[in-house]
Amino acid sequence: MAQRQISYREAVAEAIIEEMTRDDRVFLMGEDIAVVGGAFGATKGILAAFGEERVMDTPISETAIVGYAVGAAMTGLRPVVEIMRCDWMTICMDEIVNQAAKMRYFTAGRPEMAMVIRTATEGGIGLGAQHSQSFEAWFAHIPGLKVVMPSTPYDVKGLLKSAIRDPNPVIFMEPIILYGTSGPVPKEDYTIPLGQADVKREGKDATIVCWGAVTSRVMNAAKMLADEGIDTEVIDIRTIRPLDIEAILASVRKTGRLVVAHEANKTGGFGAEIVAQVQEKAFDHLDAPIQRVAANDVLIPINRNLELMVLPREEQVIAGVKAVL
Amino acid sequence: MAQRQISYREAVAEAIIEEMTRDDRVFLMGEDIAVVGGAFGATKGILAAFGEERVMDTPISETAIVGYAVGAAMTGLRPVVEIMRCDWMTICMDEIVNQAAKMRYFTAGRPEMAMVIRTATEGGIGLGAQHSQSFEAWFAHIPGLKVVMPSTPYDVKGLLKSAIRDPNPVIFMEPIILYGTSGPVPKEDYTIPLGQADVKREGKDATIVCWGAVTSRVMNAAKMLADEGIDTEVIDIRTIRPLDIEAILASVRKTGRLVVAHEANKTGGFGAEIVAQVQEKAFDHLDAPIQRVAANDVLIPINRNLELMVLPREEQVIAGVKAVL
Amino acid sequence: MELTKENLLDMYRQMVTIRLFEQNLMHYAGEGHVPGTGHVSIGEEAIAVGACRALAPQDYIISTHRAHGHLIARGTHIPTMLAEVFGKATGCTGGKGGSMHLSDFDRNILGTNGIVGGGINIAGGVGLTIKMKKTDQVSVCFFGDGASNRGVFHEGFNLASLWKIPVVYICTNNQYAMTLPLCKNCANQDISARATAYDMPGLRVDGTDVIAVYEAVSGALERARQGGGPSLIEIIAFRLQGHSMRMDAMPDGSSYRPEGEIADWWDNKDPIKIFREKLYGLGYLDDEVAATLEAAAKKDIDEATEFALNSPEPKPESIYEWIYA
């Protein structure tokens, strides 16, 4: 029997429904998540299943959404809240960085801080410079936070379930362009541990580390390179913090060559952190300088052609790989 | 005649006073900056010199402080605003990242966005985990922003004057522990261009790149290393974005060895970006993996001994240099 | 100033132009000409036209994601606007900003914003410039009922009132924030009542009555010009379409609205119909004059469409423009 295929957005909803069924401390709040099931449809059907006591539409009050989640988590609930777009995480950074990430510390480890902040991230759909950013590098800089960005329906279900069960605040980033993509997802309960990278393709000539929406473009590039006889290994880290550096190092020790690809702006992106760790821990294995493939250091334009040009595509990934060979 | 010595905080005030005298579009607003001259005394005397029309105490409204600055800049003024602590930049990240940094773009380059956001950054005085952070890595990730962090009274005067004259939004970070330190500062008008690193010590055996408060500890370490016969070159980048990568590369090509030191948390710090660029552009010159020296990936404790332990000291810098030799 | 017959007829023409602009836009969005999304203001034309008619040429406007009407009512060159929404090089933002990022510095329209509430503090800063430069201008800030629950509303209003800044805050209460009805949005559904918290006047006006809007805004402008400080005008409106063209395209993009509401509002709350009847009653308008005005409006839109459709795509190198001055 062929495996069931569902979309990324359906996988998100399924994970939440399973976890809400399993644990009645889990509840949702966010803008437009209940009645219409989210601006991007990722929480569709959840209100119908659990009622408005556990699925709450909020006013446009990002600081209250996250701040209330902190208070609810400190008193034993497990909020899963949504900030509609990653760009608007800018509004509630105090609640995320100074409150959620630090509350266990300030209270001598007394409460669990089980809370998930889901957010649609990255670009690709013409929404422009205030609706296309991805700040995983910011969150990864903050002790106390975990940061996850799955690239497939399978991964998003398993990782979101782990995130909801995790006793720490988790920033859960869902690339907006992936919501409509489909893939095989088991109906049953399964989890994927946070902090475990996934080798999405094995290869021996070079390693490509990536996460988020660029992953499928990296996979395409890997196929195109294979046609030219270049055999790349593709590692989707899936979790940004904690980072599965061991998986990356193992691959680099084998291939001796590394490209890191992500969709956020290049300068100050999390790619730099991976480069820094790899060159430190596998210096002698590196046969060429590590290349980064990322968005140009510009703002994201709404024009379709320009946007495609700014975001990293197969072409840049291929060029990156060729540069390390 | 011996050169005049003034403190870092006096140099800040002097730079502002000179620029306000020079250009009547420059004005100040922020919390407690006027009547008492700032929580850390860096704007003392400015109210007396220019009056409350140009030096304004504000309520505790960080989003208004920065948001108003954006509007004022768009209409031709040149606000120099203060967010008392870098930790609270979390509150006005939308205004910084989505508004200030993007307004020229969204208005087809029509207005200048001349505005400076000054903030006291880094730790070292026992104020704890919500009062000791340094987010230069966040700001450096954002196209449209410039980011500066001077480490001496001389540098802060020259760079703040350049920042005020710059037509772009500048995040100007003043390490809190440096306010009381003194050094030679010319009385006359001078500027230091943004984006120009400073070789604070010449050497041939290894390069240490740093910025902010750790710079003086790096200089101490360099002296201690010199006593052991190890001759290090110390480069204070001073501006985080734009980064003077050429200065760093020139030094690395000479020494073949690099340590990057900063006070922010190690993971996701701006040190990673420097590592990524240097290994890419000077791979063949590197004789050892680049080392990073930074705060542990923990929260900053108020206890004096613990805080000293978490922040990078001479000892770690020396260990870092020995690791690259 | 009393509105003459000519004024009123011209206002009618403007309202029709806005309506046609947006209906035309919806058509072309359906055909794939609009990257991302756009938010039409159908049902809110009387607010744009009544308010902008009250402005002096030197006054500033800051607006929102739902701003086409504000620009057209101010006399913006419509082809340039439509080209922008289509993402063309001839657009006011070079095709990089789209519907949410329009501006027209020649008419002191400083920009619209993709961040809900993002303009509120900026408008305060614009007003601060006016106050500091002592010019005879007012800063006018449009925002929605949804934006009224963001923290920036509170911080921006308090500061404006404290400093007696010349701003007129116009809250278009169209009774929805995306999918959230007013009763789930504002604890006190009388938004104008919030003005007392800041010791400023709060008015409530019927947004289907263009003359009432004109009068209320005129009064607030006058007050601001006399040094009386800010006012809040809440204007009750009726959103005759879905939230956005993107959501309208979703199968159940309007499922959250009570059955029959849209039809009922079209019948009873359409400001153009209401104004048209009023003008007929006054004897200012008859079928012939109406046909002439409507034809003039249609001609403007047709010309704009032709211009936008035939305009070139932005040049690749334009991605680097307008990021730094």
Next chain:
Amino acid sequence: MELTKENLLDMYRQMVTIRLFEQNLMHYAGEGHVPGTGHVSIGEEAIAVGACRALAPQDYIISTHRAHGHLIARGTHIPTMLAEVFGKATGCTGGKGGSMHLSDFDRNILGTNGIVGGGINIAGGVGLTIKMKKTDQVSVCFFGDGASNRGVFHEGFNLASLWKIPVVYICTNNQYAMTLPLCKNCANQDISARATAYDMPGLRVDGTDVIAVYEAVSGALERARQGGGPSLIEIIAFRLQGHSMRMDAMPDGSSYRPEGEIADWWDNKDPIKIFREKLYGLGYLDDEVAATLEAAAKKDIDEATEFALNSPEPKPESIYEWIYA
């Protein structure tokens, strides 16, 4: 509940204990025992004691940087608290949080906060837990007049009222936010009037009258427990010291206050003196009883001091604790 003579005398003892705790703290801060800083609540003791006396044991407290009184009034173990402020291992936060980060989960004191207004949304979330779990608790949130101008006040209040969350918001209006007097802080200096913006009751109480505080808070708690939702109680207080021990140590740390204000307030607004006179008038207190109560208070403080001074420094490895669960 009517307060008995025993209650009142005990409340007097508590107020004296708080006063002595903080005066003692100022002494030891002067001797260098307090890392960073601390904010004493001298002049505000009636608020802590009146409010906490009204609470049921199961109620939660969220507080601010000026919180010693709230903890002592709730019965927190004073030695643990003082040890924390000294940065000792035996402190409630292991010596890592200090004066701004106190908590006592055994008494449902969920934490104080170094971010002004940082607790407001958290308290809403605590109330949300109560509402969802349907327990007989109330969430009590302390904050200051300065915090009332932060956006979180607006977002948190609106949501709490909309959802009828059991919270009592207690605004200690001590007429200063650091150096900013009320008239430069709040456009409408009647903070309680802001409650109408959220359709919740707003009360104003004299903070030198411990019984009035008790009664107002009792009423609001009752209302919240009955499902009536949140209330705002503004309590007028008189800050008899500078903003912080750090600022008090600065030469002109109080220069912003009108001459004679502090002396006048000590003479006429000291809540301990006022309560003492009241108790004398009621015949509940005489010199002998007063001496006994004061001696008891002093003993508690002396013991706490001895404990804190003799407590060990935190262990180095404790820096890694409580960051992740």
